Amino acid sequence: MDSIKIGMIGFGTVGAGVVNLLEESGSALADRIGRKLVLEKIAVRDTGKKRGAPFDRARLTTDPRQIVESPDIDIVIEVMGGEEEALSLTLQAIKNGKHLVTANKLMLALRGEEVYQAAESAGVELGFEAAVAGAIPVIRTIRHSFASDRIALVQGIVNGTGNYILSRMTDEGKPFDDILKDAQALGYAEADPALDVGGGDSAHKIAILASLAFRTPVDFKDVYTEGITAITPEDIIMAGEFGYRVKLLALARRNHDSIDVRVHPAMVPKNHMIANVNGALNAVEIVGDYAGPNILQGPGAGAGPTASAVVADIVDIGGKIVYGGAGKVSPIGIPLSSRKKIPVAPVDQVSSEYYLRFTVPDRPGVLAEISGALGRNKISISSMIQRGRKENEPVSVVLMTHIALESDLNRALDEIARTDICQADTMRVRIAKDA
Amino acid sequence: MDSIKIGMIGFGTVGAGVVNLLEESGSALADRIGRKLVLEKIAVRDTGKKRGAPFDRARLTTDPRQIVESPDIDIVIEVMGGEEEALSLTLQAIKNGKHLVTANKLMLALRGEEVYQAAESAGVELGFEAAVAGAIPVIRTIRHSFASDRIALVQGIVNGTGNYILSRMTDEGKPFDDILKDAQALGYAEADPALDVGGGDSAHKIAILASLAFRTPVDFKDVYTEGITAITPEDIIMAGEFGYRVKLLALARRNHDSIDVRVHPAMVPKNHMIANVNGALNAVEIVGDYAGPNILQGPGAGAGPTASAVVADIVDIGGKIVYGGAGKVSPIGIPLSSRKKIPVAPVDQVSSEYYLRFTVPDRPGVLAEISGALGRNKISISSMIQRGRKENEPVSVVLMTHIALESDLNRALDEIARTDICQADTMRVRIAKDA
Numbered sequence: 001m002d003s004i005k006i007g008m009i010g011f012g013t014v015g016a017g018v019v020n021l022l023e024e025s026g027s028a029l030a031d032r033i034g035r036k037l038v039l040e041k042i043a044v045r046d047t048g049k050k051r052g053a054p055f056d057r058a059r060l061t062t063d064p065r066q067i068v069e070s071p072d073i074d075i076v077i078e079v080m081g082g083e084e085e086a087l088s089l090t091l092q093a094i095k096n097g098k099h100l101v102t103a104n105k106l107m108l109a110l111r112g113e114e115v116y117q118a119a120e121s122a123g124v125e126l127g128f129e130a131a132v133a134g135a136i137p138v139i140r141t142i143r144h145s146f147a148s149d150r151i152a153l154v155q156g157i158v159n160g161t162g163n164y165i166l167s168r169m170t171d172e173g174k175p176f177d178d179i180l181k182d183a184q185a186l187g188y189a190e191a192d193p194a195l196d197v198g199g200g201d202s203a204h205k206i207a208i209l210a211s212l213a214f215r216t217p218v219d220f221k222d223v224y225t226e227g228i229t230a231i232t233p234e235d236i237i238m239a240g241e242f243g244y245r246v247k248l249l250a251l252a253r254r255n256h257d258s259i260d261v262r263v264h265p266a267m268v269p270k271n272h273m274i275a276n277v278n279g280a281l282n283a284v285e286i287v288g289d290y291a292g293p294n295i296l297q298g299p300g301a302g303a304g305p306t307a308s309a310v311v312a313d314i315v316d317i318g319g320k321i322v323y324g325g326a327g328k329v330s331p332i333g334i335p336l337s338s339r340k341k342i343p344v345a346p347v348d349q350v351s352s353e354y355y356l357r358f359t360v361p362d363r364p365g366v367l368a369e370i371s372g373a374l375g376r377n378k379i380s381i382s383s384m385i386q387r388g389r390k391e392n393e394p395v396s397v398v399l400m401t402h403i404a405l406e407s408d409l410n411r412a413l414d415e416i417a418r419t420d421i422c423q424a425d426t427m428r429v430r431i432a433k434d435a
Numbered sequence: 436m437d438s439i440k441i442g443m444i445g446f447g448t449v450g451a452g453v454v455n456l457l458e459e460s461g462s463a464l465a466d467r468i469g470r471k472l473v474l475e476k477i478a479v480r481d482t483g484k485k486r487g488a489p490f491d492r493a494r495l496t497t498d499p500r501q502i503v504e505s506p507d508i509d510i511v512i513e514v515m516g517g518e519e520e521a522l523s524l525t526l527q528a529i530k531n532g533k534h535l536v537t538a539n540k541l542m543l544a545l546r547g548e549e550v551y552q553a554a555e556s557a558g559v560e561l562g563f564e565a566a567v568a569g570a571i572p573v574i575r576t577i578r579h580s581f582a583s584d585r586i587a588l589v590q591g592i593v594n595g596t597g598n599y600i601l602s603r604m605t606d607e608g609k610p611f612d613d614i615l616k617d618a619q620a621l622g623y624a625e626a627d628p629a630l631d632v633g634g635g636d637s638a639h640k641i642a643i644l645a646s647l648a649f650r651t652p653v654d655f656k657d658v659y660t661e662g663i664t665a666i667t668p669e670d671i672i673m674a675g676e677f678g679y680r681v682k683l684l685a686l687a688r689r690n691h692d693s694i695d696v697r698v699h700p701a702m703v704p705k706n707h708m709i710a711n712v713n714g715a716l717n718a719v720e721i722v723g724d725y726a727g728p729n730i731l732q733g734p735g736a737g738a739g740p741t742a743s744a745v746v747a748d749i750v751d752i753g754g755k756i757v758y759g760g761a762g763k764v765s766p767i768g769i770p771l772s773s774r775k776k777i778p779v780a781p782v783d784q785v786s787s788e789y790y791l792r793f794t795v796p797d798r799p800g801v802l803a804e805i806s807g808a809l810g811r812n813k814i815s816i817s818s819m820i821q822r823g824r825k826e827n828e829p830v831s832v833v834l835m836t837h838i839a840l841e842s843d844l845n846r847a848l849d850e851i852a853r854t855d856i857c858q859a860d861t862m863r864v865r866i867a868k869d870a
Contacts (some may be wrong), residue, residue, distance in 0.1 A: 021583060021725055032582060081645060129580070135726030138570065138578035144579075145564070145572035148456060148746030227490060264568045273732060276711060288741035290456055291570030294733035298726065310724035311583030323763035329754055334467045 003036040004318050007067030007098075010080030012058075014130070016052030016101055017307025019316045024054070029311070033318040043067050043080075046079060049205050050302065057221065068093035070278040075317055077310060078102040091153045093262040094118045094126075099127075101313045103130035103306055109204035109220050112211060119331045125181055127313025132205045133158050133282045134305030136298040141286060142212050143333045149288035151213040153434070157203040160280035161196035162228055162248040166265075167278040170245065173233045188280060198227035199263040202250040208263040210252035212332055213286070215339045218261060222344035226264035234344060235357060236386065236426060237402035238398050239267045241401045242355070245275040249432055254319075258345040267355055268431040273297075348407035353382070353431035355400055358416070359424035362386075362395045366421055370397065371418075377412035381402045400431075438471040439753050442533075443500030444478045444524055445515030446495075446680040449565070451487030452742025453512060458488070462745070465626040468753040473758055478502050478515075487738065492847065500670035503528040510752055512566075512745060513537040522546050529561075530855060534761060535592060536748045538565035538741055544639035546657050547646060554757035554766045559768035560746025567640045568717045569740030571733040571745075571812035573607050576721060577647050580766045583845045584723035586648040588869070590686040595715035595736045596631035597663055597683040598622045601671075601700075602713040610670045616708060625675040631660035634698040637685040645687035647767055648721070650774045653696060661699035670862055672790060674702045677790070680710040684867055693780040702790055703865040707731075757831050788817070789833055793851070794859035797830045803857055805832065808854075812847035814839045835866075 006022075010016055022029075022039055030036045034178045042055060043064035064080075067073055068089050076093040078100060080086050086107050091114065093100055100119065102108070107130050108115060129139045137418035143150065157163045159185065180197065197202040203225040228248050239246050239433040244267035253260040268275040273295050277283040284299025287293045317325045320326035330336055330403040360366045371381060385398045401409070413426055441449055441457075457464075457474055463531040465471045477490060478499035479714045499515075502508055503524050511528040513535065515521050520544050525551065528535055535554065537543070543550060543566050564574045577586065592598045596618065615632065618624035630636040638660040644654040663683050674681050679702035701715040703710040710731050712718040717735025722728045734740045755761035765771055793803045806816060820833045836844070848861055 019724070024484070025583065025585065028585075029583065032775045034770075134585075135580065135723065136729055140575065140580055141572045144751060145570065145575055145747050146743070148460065148464065149570075149743045150460065150463075272545040273708075273711070276708070288570065288743055290452070290739040290746075292734040292737075292740050294571055294731065296729065296731050302727075304725040305727050308578070308584045308723055311725075312580050315582040316579060319764055322759060325755070325758060325760035325763065328758035328760065335469075336464045339511045384779035 003038045004033070004074050004321055005038050005040045005072050006075045006077060006314065007041045007073040008039060008077040009041070009064045009067060010078065010081065011044045011051055012040050012079065013052060014079045014306045014310065017068060017303030018079070018310050019053035019055050021307045021311050025174060029117060029315060033315060034322045035318060037314065037318060040073060041067055041070070043179070053435055055228065056194050063087050068096060073098055074321060075101060075314060076097045077314070078104055080108065083101060083107055083110055087114065087201070088113055090168045093160060094124055097124060099125040101130070101310055102311060102319070105131040105201070105204040107385055108208040109149065110348040114216050116331050120336050123327035124174055124375045124406060125317045126325050127317060129313050130306045130309035132208055133300040134307040135298055136282060136284065136296045137297055138209065138284050139212065141294070141296060142209065146286060146288050146291060147333060147415040149285060149290045151254065151288055152200055153253045153287040154209050154213050154284065155205070155249060156274060156284035157247055157277055157283065158250045158282050158284065158300065159196050159202045159248060160282055160396065161193065162202065163277065163282070164188050164280040165197065165272035166228060166231070166246055166248060169231070170236050175233055175236070176229060177229060179335050199225040199248065202248060202263040206250035206252050206263060212261060213252060214254055214259050214342055215332070215334060216259070216342040217339070218344065222261065224262035224264065228265050230427060231265055232427070233394065234396060234433050235355070235429060238356065238357070239429070242267070242384070243270050244268060245270055245429065246429065247274060255345060258343045260350060261344050262347055264430060266360060266430050268432045271429070294397060320403065348410060350406045351403050352406065353401055353403055353433060354409060355398065357427040358397045358422055358424070359394045360421050361423065369419055369421055370399070370416055373415040374401070374412045377408045377415070379409055379412050438466070438473045439508050439509050439756055440473050440475045441510045441749065442476045442478070442505065442508040443512040443514065444499045445513065445741055446479045446486055446490070447479050447514065448487060448738045449514045449741045452738030453514070453745050454488035454490055456746050457740045464750060468750060469742065469757045470753060472749065472753060474510060476502055476505070483759045495740065499524050503531060503533065508533055509756060510534045510536060512749070512863060513539055514745070517540060518542055518545055522791065523820070525550055526553050529557050529559055530558050532557060532559060532821050534752045535743055536562040536565070536752070537767060540566040540630070540636070540639040540643060540744060544642040547643060547859050548652050548665065548751065551766050551771055555771050557740050557764035562752060563643070564748050565741050565744035567643055568719060568735040568785065569733065569737060570743040571717060571719065571731045571735055572729055573644065573719050574647065576731060576763065577644065581721060581726060583766060584646060586689065586721060586723055588688045588722040589641070589644050589648050591709060591717065591719035592682055592712055593717050593719065593735065594631050594637045595681060595717055596628065597637065598712065599623050599715040601663060601681055601683060603667070604666070604668060608672070610668055611664060611666060612741060615737065622763055632664055635661040637683060637698040641687050641696055641698060643684035645694060648687060649694050649777055650692070650767070650769060651690055651777040652774070653779065654731060657696065658688045658695035659699065661701050661780035666700055666861060667862070669831060670790070670864060672793070674864070677702070677818070677835060678705050678822070679703060679866065681864065682709060687776055690780060693778045695785060695859060696779050697782055703867045705851050720802040749825045770778060785841045786838050787841065788836055788838055789844060789869060790833065790864040793832045793834070793864040794829045794861070795832055795860065797824050797828070802832065803853055804856055805851055806832070808850040809836070809847045812843045812850070814847050
């Protein structure tokens with residue numbers, strides 16, 4: 001039996017998963033494809049380092065060019081991560097006619113257009129299911145299952161660490177910092193959690209999904225990104241009383257002549273499926289004009305799921321190599337030149353209901369000042385709660401608004417901030433009504 | 436631009452959805468595929484009947500052979516339903532080299548092997564995403580996304596009518612017959628609801644999924660099928676007290692050297708996602724050794740979702756026609772000859788925890804008789820509830836068992852039935868622990 005030769009750049013957690021999966025299922029996959037899959041070479045920084053999977057040390061190299069320039073390699077797996085070096089190796093591999101499978105969401109979010117263009121020009125396959133939400137088939141569903149449909153909305157939870165922290169804050173009532181420390185100790189959060197809890201990782205993923213769903217280039221700088229670090233247990237409790245759960249929501253919506261692409265904490269109605277996705281799970285809702293709302297849920301990260309997605313892409317590409325179909329269709333499903341650039345709407349043009357928590361002195365007149373400023377800016381209040389009265393200490397006043405334009409709300413909050421009645425930053429959380 | 440010519444057999448709800456979707460999105464789809472999709476002809480029984488979508492009456496025909504035998508037609512859509520006639524037309528179309536897209540679950544469940552073999556021999560594409568759960572990408576996920584993985588379990592809710600009825604019984608506490616009548620009046624259940632509430636429709640779907648997931652022919656006669664007609668409001672209330680919801684579960688599980696494929700009511704733990712899928716929604720969980728548990732949820736039926744799935748298959752096939760890839764891979768993803776026949780385990784070899792409700796006279800000694808019979812057959816009881824005491828009227832005794840083998844339970848229940856202490860049929864519901 002002929003073989004399909006694979007080179008891999010990077011041998012971390014995901015790389016080890018790929019080695020194990022290919023080892024375990026190699027013969028079944030060969031039956032399926034009609035050729036053996038042979039992992040020829042892996043490029044690593046340190047050939048002496050202990051790895052999570054057995055691999056012949058003689059086939060490790062510290063020089064990734066031995067992979068991207070080797071005439072023997074058919075498919076390159078890029079699981080090294082990062083931007084510049086990964087991009088440069090990816091583009092080189094593609095230029096050399098190699099099919100590429102990548103789990104690198106950062107690279108695709110920031111430099112995806114260069115990669116897509118290169119793959120289309122070279123006529124090679126590009127598999128990137130593993131870049132978003134592990135083995136949850138989000139990319140394939142948007143690219144193939146919804147190819148017939150017009151997608152109206154893609155939204156969900158695409159960062160397991162953030163969801164794990166919010167879920168535990170909800171269950172245990174403890175502050176963000178405490179849960180983060182514990183999550184780091186347990187291995188659920190990284191030593192530098194900024195990308196996860198700051199929303200950047202979610203933003204990478206939703207930028208990729210938006211581009212694919214709405215068939216447009218998306219400039220990553222246009223993706224509004226707000227993390228969960230400012231969320232307090234009090235916000236979570238108040239959300240619960242109003243019938244919501246707080247989630248780090250990534251959202252891409254089709255408007256009339258623009259799209260929304262953003263990541264921020266949101267209060268999701270408790271009876272919505274996404275509100276009930278807890279722990280480190282991910283879930284993505286894809287709404288088609290015809291297909292209606294479909295939700296895909298699963299682990300979203302980790303060696304096993306991500307390796308499963310990487311190898312599924314390899315199986316697809318392998319099959320196409322065998323029958324001569326590889327690289328015949330552009331990596332995003334349609335010719336790149338047929339796309340139109342759809343602008344991303346600025347976040348202050350978004351309309352939403354809002355949860356607002358003001359920290360103010362407990363004295364008469366405060367609510368009048370706040371509601372006056374809101375009213376002058378066309379924000380109307382749907383309900384108000386003030387809990388507890390502590391003498392000489394600031395209290396929380398929580399307001400829920402009706403639908404309002406974010407720029408109006410910003411003006412109102414600026415006005416309130418100038419009055420100096422607020423004794424701490426005002427918290428604002430968007431309500432995800434159609435989540 | 437060249438065109439791809441499509442013929443459709445059947446013009447009911449789904450057919451009308453397809454006509455509307457092709458009409459609305461035709462030019463976008465042409466951009467994607469590189470050729471126009473032209474719906475040439477539709478075969479119907481009655482050309483005079485009013486349809487749910489506009490279509491040139493001159494291109495209707497009452498003779499489906501004008502489609503399956505026309506040299507002009509590239510792709511045939513079969514949405515007429517039923518077994519023999521649909522099969523005969525399908526096989527004829529395939530024999531004539533036409534690619535086939537079908538939403539016919541009954542045909543594929545009962546005669547799928549004939550269709551798969553014919554498509555593989557003729558080298559044509561077979562699309563059947565629409566046959567299971569509407570636009571929820573279950574088929575594509577099993578066939579492509581999990582191609583790299585070993586699937587351990589596929590389970591879920593694949594019949595919207597059954598789920599709608601159970602959900603309303605749960606919410607309203609009313610008996611099955613009342614809710615069914617109301618569901619029929621509202622159009623949620625058909626005049627003849629047997630396939631839906633009897634489990635047959637779910638059995639068709641899980642037979643197709645099991646065959647695909649475990650790469651084996653499945654004899655439909657081996658699929659154990661039990662409907663929801665015997666479920667009472669009392670069973671639902673008791674399930675709730677024990678922490679479960681009653682769902683009509685379709686399940687396909689890989690065992691050591693057999694598979695389970697069955698449909699029956701099950702008590703699903705309340706905190707499992709599937710327990711929270713309510714109304715007419717469908718949800719399917721696919722568990723891979725590497726990918727872990729992934730759940731796909733959506734509408735599962737209706738004109739829009741089903742048409743979206745049909746047309747997604749057409750787009751896939753259209754793309755392959757354009758670049759010459761059509762029919763190169765067997766319709767189930769691997770050569771049919773590479774499969775092994777895996778036997779379906781008889782349901783009495785299944786082990787499960789059970790909910791049992793006995794209708795017995797309220798007198799001393801009854802529980803001793805029941806628990807004695809259970810104990811003699813190796814069934815141990817985990818908890819017992821008897822509610823209400825009515826003089827001279829039978830009462831319900833509800834038992835939950837530990838894990839037991841179904842054949843042991845059957846023996847115990849036979850023994851109890853022979854004692855004539857039961858004044859009505861004993862209700863038995865399996866507990867879905869890993870749902």
